[in-house]
Amino acid sequence: MPSHGLATVAEISSLIMDGRSLLLAGEETVLLNLPAGNWIAGTSGVFMTAKGGAASGGLIFYTDLTEDAESVRIERLTAAELPDLAAHYPANGFAILILPGMSGLLQAFAQHAADYKDIYTSPLTGWVSAVDRSAAPGALPKIFAGTAEGFTDQAAIMYVTMPETKIARLDIINLFSPDKSVMLEFDENGFSATACRINGNRTNLARYMAEQNIDTKLPLLADYDGALINVAIQDIDAATGTVTFYGPVFKNIVYRFAGPVPDYAAAFREAITEAADATPAFCCNCALNYIYGALAGKSTAPFMGPIGFGEIAYTLLNQTLVYLTIDTLED
Secondary structure, three states: OOOEEEEOHHHHHHHHHOOOOEEEEEOHHHHOOOOOOOEEEEEOOEEEEOOEEEEOOOOEEEEEOHHHOOEEEEEEEOOOOHHHHHHHOOOOEEEEEEEOOOOHHHHHHHHHHHHOOOHHHOOEEEEEOOOOOOOOOOOOOOEEEOOOOOEOOOEEEEEEEOOOOEEEEEEEEOOOOEOOOOOEEOOOOEEEEOEEEEOOEEEEHHHHHHHOOOOOOOOEEEEEOOEEEEEOEEEEEOOOOEEEEEEEEOOOOOEEEEOOOOOHHHHHHHHHHHOOOOOEEEEEEEHHHHHHOOOEOOOOOOOOEEEEOOEEEOEEEOOOEEEEEEEEOOO
8 A cells, every 4th residue: 555545444454453653534433443553643524635635535544654664652642741742752753743623732732832841852743633514513623542542632642763764854835924014912822812012002903903904814924933833813703802813822922914815725736836846754734724725626746644723843833734754864
């Protein structure tokens, strides 16, 4: 079988029984049927596939890391254990983290991951588990860590040790650029805001966005040491004057609105094309890119993988495609 793609429960079960090291995404009812083994998973209802964005249809998206892995270590992490996740980084390799969407654990990671000890000393990637719109009422995103038992309050992590002849590299595709005419600053950290300072003047953010007709499909951006990080806009409550976000904003950080993107789908396709020479060993994408970019039925090859409620590249990202490549060093 290829190193990634869609497969049935029977096919995935066979890979697990063969001892393969797998990253899996699918509906909870499907993941519950898998045997124990070297795999971690997150619930998801849509994927990027070779034929285009597609609903799961009872299938599982798999990424097989066996050929690049010398060994793997799988753990579940509680909120108390999460800050020490880097303690088990391999000497040469990477880590894949899956966080349960819509959870307190996710919020804690999003707000504090940048301060975790040694978090940047090895590539850390992964995604936030999701639930499809067609899921049963009350269904929550879950993670699995090598057994057919889902969790909403723990994270799954796979530490992958590679031979010394290989090296992993983490990259992102972000189709947005900042509008530098407006500068936003917040007085508090959090996933929502009412007041903020815009170009130094205190104002209500929701009212300002309504007056300026800000496109809420476009995120806020912040420059973190040269890397542009998105904070996606979830909702504007005009009654309370509150703007909520899919990721946290932080005080003492300068944010800017994203510049205009007249055709979101075309811009996303262009961004993919510019990076098409990559050969991802792992890839994930944001549900907002999937929706706003109209990716259903449209190929994003060579970028294939789960669609989640967020992406991980050391910290939580929004509206970003994240991918990991593995290169073989020359003698």
